[in-house]
Amino acid sequence: MSTEKSIRLQSKKALSGNWVEIIAAMCALFALILGIMYITNSALIYFKIVSLDTGMPNKSSIGLFYIVNLLYIICVLLISPLLNGVVKTAANVAVNGTADMGDFLYFFKSFKKYIKTIGLNFIIFAEFLFFFSIFDISAYLTAFSKFKFDGDNIFSAGSLIFILCAAATAVIAVLLYLIFLHFPLSAYALNDKMPFSHYVFGYIGFGFKNLGKSLKMVVGFIGWILLCFFVLPAIYVLPYMSVSMVNSARWLLQLDKRSVIC
Numbered sequence: 001m002s003t004e005k006s007i008r009l010q011s012k013k014a015l016s017g018n019w020v021e022i023i024a025a026m027c028a029l030f031a032l033i034l035g036i037m038y039i040t041n042s043a044l045i046y047f048k049i050v051s052l053d054t055g056m057p058n059k060s061s062i063g064l065f066y067i068v069n070l071l072y073i074i075c076v077l078l079i080s081p082l083l084n085g086v087v088k089t090a091a092n093v094a095v096n097g098t099a100d101m102g103d104f105l106y107f108f109k110s111f112k113k114y115i116k117t118i119g120l121n122f123i124i125f126a127e128f129l130f131f132f133s134i135f136d137i138s139a140y141l142t143a144f145s146k147f148k149f150d151g152d153n154i155f156s157a158g159s160l161i162f163i164l165c166a167a168a169t170a171v172i173a174v175l176l177y178l179i180f181l182h183f184p185l186s187a188y189a190l191n192d193k194m195p196f197s198h199y200v201f202g203y204i205g206f207g208f209k210n211l212g213k214s215l216k217m218v219v220g221f222i223g224w225i226l227l228c229f230f231v232l233p234a235i236y237v238l239p240y241m242s243v244s245m246v247n248s249a250r251w252l253l254q255l256d257k258r259s260v261i262c
Contacts, residue, residue: 081107094247179207186249
């Protein structure tokens with residue numbers, strides 16, 4: 001039996017009796033993000049900052065457009081410790097076989113912990129977005145190519161090239177996530193007592209070193225991920241995959257003498 005399969009079986013067993021807590025945490029996070037997105041889009045439309053026909057900002061309201069989007073980013077950043085709370089919930093399931101709804105709000109328990117978490121999220125996600133913007137093939141295709149997606153003929157040359165580039169961009173996003181986000185978020189959830197710089201700078205090389213192993217874990221979930229297009233299976237798949245990924249990171253971190261985790 002492969003290591004990845006063993007970890008998945010171990011994670012599934014650990015989830016027994018903990019499904020409600022981790023599903024509730026994920027649903028609460030998604031609901032808050034969707035709520036902020038809804039309020040932001042409603043404001044853009046209500047104040048006629050964007051055109052309903054094109055979805056682009058009106059020239060007379062370009063300043064307001066950037067202000068509203070800046071407020072959106074700030075709001076998302078302020079609630080971002082809830083994401084860490086979801087990972088914390090998954091980590092406790094993986095390590096202890098138990099989860100508590102308090103884990104979701106763990107990083108709000110003290111002002112110092114809250115600020116540290118926001119700072120961490122800001123830096124590592126900025127790193128991720130910076131490199132993603134460089135390797136975003138779809139954006140280059142849209143900006144510099146004549147090829148466009150044709151909804152009426154998805155088998156046209158333009159549509160096929162657009163789909164292939166979108167798929168390549170998705171793969172790049174996963175790789176960048178595994179390098180820049182997966183290990184800092186997992187390590188912080190497993191043990192948040194290390195210095196701030198340890199999480200921000202200490203896992204980039206580690207992410208590159210273990211990219212192949214992390215990617216194997218993701219590939220093992222490809223079938224499950226495809227089922228998420230039907231929405232409902234995501235309620236099962238996302239907790240299962242989250243616990244498995246954190247569990248995998250835990251074992252890899254324990255094998256690395258530089259990483260100190262619980």
